Amino acid sequence: MTHSNNSYKPQGSKFHIRKELQKYLKYWYWFVLGIGAAIIGGVFYLRYTTPIYSAAASIIINQETSNNGGSEMPDLGFATGLKTNNLEKELAILRSRRIMHDVVKALNLNLTFFVDGQVRDVELYKNVPFSLKVLKLKEENDEGIGGESFKISLDKNNKLKITNLKTFETISAKPGTSIDLGFGNVVIQPKEGVESFSNITMRISEVDEVAAKYRGGLKLIQERENSNVIQLVLEDPVVEKAKDVIDQLIFEFNRDAIEDKNLIAGNTANFINERLDIINDELEYVESGKEEFKESNRLTDIKAESQLFVQTASDYNKQRQEIGTQIELVNAMLDYLSDSERAELLPANLGIEEGAINQKIAEYNDLVLERNRIMKSSTELNPMVIRINNNIDQIKANIFQSLQRLSKNLQISQNEVSRQMRSIGSKILAVPSQEREYRGIERQQSIKEALYLYLLQKREENSLALAVTAPKAKIVDSAYSSGYIVSPKSKSVLLGTVVLGFFIPFSIIYIRNLMDNKIRKRGDLEEITREISIVGELPRVKDKSELVITENDRSMLAEAFRFLITNLQFLLLKSRNTQKSAKILVTSTIKGEGKTFTALNLAITLANTEKKVLLVGADLRNPKLHQYLSKATKNIGLSDYLANKDLNLESLIGKSKFHKNLSILPSGSIPPNPSELLRQPKLDGMFKKLEENYDYIVIDSAPSMLVTDTFLINKYADLTLYIIKAGYTDKDLIAYPVEAKRGGSIPKINFILNNVQQVDLGFGNKYGYGYGIGKKSVFNWRNHAALQRILKILS
Incomplete structure (x- = not known):
């Protein structure tokens, strides 16, 4: 083994x-x-x-282009002041708090209604049996209400019962009448066909809180890179609500974009009308002067005396006309710029041929729009508003200076053309002065007419842009849902x-x-060391009445001890000397590991083999064996025999109540010097006397790690059984018996694993250890032929 x-x-x-x-x-x-x-x-x-559903919609963010349509006249860009050059800007507006705030207010999403359920409440969205209208909020709630909850019921007597779930105050009223709910007055009207309802919970949340919730749940997905097709996805327990939120969000986005376009177009229309009034007066004055000139000079048909000079002069006149138009536009813009306020938009692309000025005007308008949008929910003290105002003032000053420089440059060009015209004029001195004066009047008339017609055309285009405004977001697919549960x-x-x-x-x-640092099963012990063999495994006993085995016992505990003594017979054959009696020492590392339990049941099992067995209580410090003896003999034992020379050894040994062949020598009185007693030569003589009368001597010793008593007795033992208690002994303590064997202090040492759970028992449990085991058995060891042969060899 x-x-x-x-x-x-x-x-x-x-x-x-x-x-x-x-x-x-x-x-x-x-x-x-x-x-x-x-x-x-x-x-x-x-x-x-509560199941969560998903709704989605697809839109196209329109990329607007210029509406010049190939016209030779410069484009004022009335309807394109907000060109979509950056898709991220539009997406930022689409997910903005302001837009979602408008959605919540439009759909009254801050009002939710629930019907009581057994476990969870079910939200009613379009199936609310009544309509609620807020007539008037109190002054402190003008900016919004939230955090209120009410329980609403309608009985068959057409009487409303409203309970405030915070204060538990109940209000009774008739449907259709004004009801004061604390935050304001409301009217509750049952829908047609509804006679009664009960336990409808109304929750009022803050608009900003609800808007933040839906903003957080909204997903904007770009179908592919550089694509302006956007998918809007929203998840909500009520699928109809999710679809309505998405559709309303698209509507509010388009409405906001249209308002911005109409704002620019309206400012442009005002500018054009003002300029038309001024130019109309100037044109009437020029035409009246032309008429008076002809009447005073009696002219009906003016002949050109020199077609060549006239043609040349005509070319210069054309250049002068274009320059004059530019000067008029620049001067008009300077006048408008001087009179405009900070928040007013400037006409974009008025026809000024200077590209840098047009770019600065567009940048100015973008900043004005951004400032006006922020001012809807802020004040002049907002740092962002202050920064934008500074930028607006700076850009406005730059535009003003650029226009002044352009005006000077145009004036220089006009002077140069005039000089050339004077050069030509010297060659046509023969032409009557009336001709020259008349052509000057015509030049003024043509400039005013061209400008007047141009502004009339732009006014019609602007009116058309106001009448026909395409939405910014074109709907590809309205909000829809597959109906599957997302979560x-x-x-x-x-x-x-x-x-x-x-x-x-x-x-x-x-x-x-x-x-876990405890020994639980055989494998745990074998993983630590194989130097010391395991000669037996003792199962855990749950019932205290079964702690001690009896004669003809067929319990698992009894079978384990029979298996143990079978292994011990072979070990004793190798280790025993020529003496008749076999001395077996039972010890452990620390107390509580089952030494006395093992020693007692081992002695009983050996006694069941018709052998004379003596159980010696050698634990002089904390004796446990005396509890199994009668009251008359349990107080005198081994310690008394070693300390007193007058005591007779046979008188201290008592018969056991467990078996007729089992005798017990208790530990006796607890001495003050146990180690000195065990060192006496008298102990050696005691064991020699006992060997003459008993076949087996089982010695219940003290824990070996705590005291030296075990090492003093071990030299008399033919075999040492070292008890390891499963679920109790630490793995670190196994090093102690291993070192004891290596050092020679306990050479004939073998492990017994005690208190093993049935599922952790070794090979016997896995391969039928409990075969034929019952609580009691009529099996007689005296009739077991194999065991009789072993006992015959040993004896």
């Missing part, structure tokens, strides 16, 4: 995998219960969790519960095994 260090070799990784699995498989019922409980929890979770997903939840139900017991077992 002895095993050496090299006697055991693992049989490959397959063995180790199986060994690890066995740590968990023995607790299979934990996994079954864990998975079952987790699945039940998952089913309840799916049953009572919770039943397959994922059930799979997750199975994994969780498996993982929790697995983690508990793993952590317990990881933190």
Whole structure:
């Protein structure tokens, strides 16, 4: 039965995998219960969790282009002041708090209605049995209300009952009348066909809070890179509400963009009308002067005396006309710029041919629009407003200076053309002065007419832009839903519960095994050392009445001790001397590991083989064996015999109540010097006397790690049984008996693993250890032929 260090070799990784699995498989019922409980929890979770649905819509963000249409006249860009050059800007507006705030107010999403359920409340969206209208809010609630909850019911007597769920105050009123709910006055009117309803909960939330909730849940997905097709996705427990929010969000986005366009177009229309009035007066004055000139000079048909000079002069006149038009536009813009306020928009692309000025005007208008948008929810003291105002003033000054420089440059060009015209004029001195004056009047008339017609055309285009305004977001697909539940997903939840139900017991077992420093089974002991053989495993006894085995006992404990003494017979054959009696010492590392329990049952088992057995209580410091003796003899024993020369050894030995062949020598009185007593030569003589009368002497010793008593007695023992208690003995303590064997202080040492759970028992449990085991048996050891042969050899 002895095993050496090299006697055991693992049989490959397959063995180790199986060994690890066995740590968990023995607790299979934990996994079954864990998975079952987790699945039940998952089913309840799916049953009572509010399902979440998804709604989506697709839109195209229009990229606007110039509406010049190939006209030779410069484009004022009335309807294109907000060209979409950056898709991110439009997406930022689409997900802005302001737009979502308008959506919440338009759909009254801050008012939610629920009907009481057994586990969870169900929201009513379009199925509310009544309509509620807020007539007037109190002054302190003008900016909004929130945090109020009411329970509303209508009985068959057409009487409303409204309960404030905070104060539990109840109000009774008739439908259609004004009701004061604290935050304001409302009117509740049942819908047609509704006679009564009960337990309808109305919750009033803050608009900003609801808007923030939907902003957080809104997803804007660009279908592909550099594409202006955007998909809007929103999840909500009420699918109809999610669709309405998306549709209303698109509507509010388009409305906001149209308002911005109309704002620019309106300012441009005012500018054009003002200029038309001025130019109309100037044109009437020029035409009146032309008429008076002809009447005073009696002219009906003016002949050109020199067509060549006239043609040349005509070319210069054309240049002068264009320059004059530019000067007029620049001067008009300077006048408008001087009179405009900070928040007013400037006409964009008025026809000034200087590209840098047009770019600065567009930048100025963008800043003005941004400032006006911020001012809707802020004040002049906002740092962002101050910064934008500074930028507006700076750009405005730059535009003013650029226009002044352009005006000077145009004036220089006009002077140059005039000089050229004077050069030509010197060549046509023969032409009457009336001709020259008349052509000057015509030049003024043509400039005014061209400018007047141009502004009339732009006014019509601007009016058309106001009348026909295309939405910024073109709807590809209105909000729709597949109707499938997005969350919770039943397959994922059930799979997750199975994994969780498996993982929790697995983690508990793993952590317990990881933190466990106790010897639990045979394998734990063999992993630490194989220098000391394991001669027996004793099962855990749950019932205290079964701690001591009896004659003809067929319990698992009795079979374990029979298996133990069978192993001991072979060990004693090798270790025993020529003496008749076999002395077996039972010890352990610390107290509480079952020395007395093992020694007593081992002695009973040996007595059942019709051998004379003596059980010696050698634990002089903390004796336990005396509790199994009668009151008359339990106070005198081994310590008294060693300390008193007058005591007779036979008088101290008492018969056991457990078996007729078992005698017990108790430990006796607790001495002050146990070690000195055990060192006396009298102890050696005592064992020699006992060997003459008994076949087996079982010695119940003290813990070897705590005192030296065991080492003093060990030299008399033929075999030492070292008790290791499963679930009690630390793994670190195994080093102590190993070192004792290596050092020679306990050379004939063998392990007995005590208190082993049935699932952790060794080979016998796995391969039928309990075969034929009952609580009692009529089996007689005297009739066991194999055992009789062994006993005959030993004797």
